[in-house]
Amino acid sequence: MILGNLYPLLLGILHPMLTRGTFIVDPDGILRAQEVTWYDVGRNAEETLRLLEAFDFVRKNPGVACPAGWRKGEKALRPGMDLVGKVAEALK
Template structure:
């Protein structure tokens, strides 16, 4: 799980996006901020609540220059069928990548081997294709798009201000810290 500060491994896959099947690769993650959002399976329970939450916040992410890519080990055909039969999933405007071979899921070390399903795993990737943040939760614990948005803002701030760091609960506009010997033991 030592993926922080590593480059995304090469991949090519088919996604369902805006009513069409499109090819997506690791190169699409370059030049902008990206979120790769793994979930176990289409037509399940917690997954649509998470994807619906992301869809509800999608405009907030795009205003930050972030593209979201959801990934499960289902096929792009299954993503299309789910999109057409669920009001929650129909709201999704970001690419839904099919990974039936598990290549992408394994590249991100998010595969539940023996089950063929992805973990609930989130990766924030900078414009250089480097993983800056990762979060993996257990099967029954859904993620929060608003908290992910906060973390993306913090990652972007730190990239733009390399001599500063964002403390716990940092929100956009809050004070940051400038690490130095003078701060050691005083926080």
């Protein structure tokens, strides 16, 4: 089945050439991320790769979270109330 049929793009039903989408689906079939853009705005392959690596990392390391901009090999966090307002400090 075509992935676009499973996750229809906004307006894509009426105007299939107007939108593009990137979907990250985990091995269990759960949609973890989606990005939909208008036809005239490109997508960022580097960011898609970063997201794939982050989702893979948290899948293999339960209980941790990857902060915004996280890259493979960088520090991850254990979410909790003690981190509220202190994420930047925790990443130093």
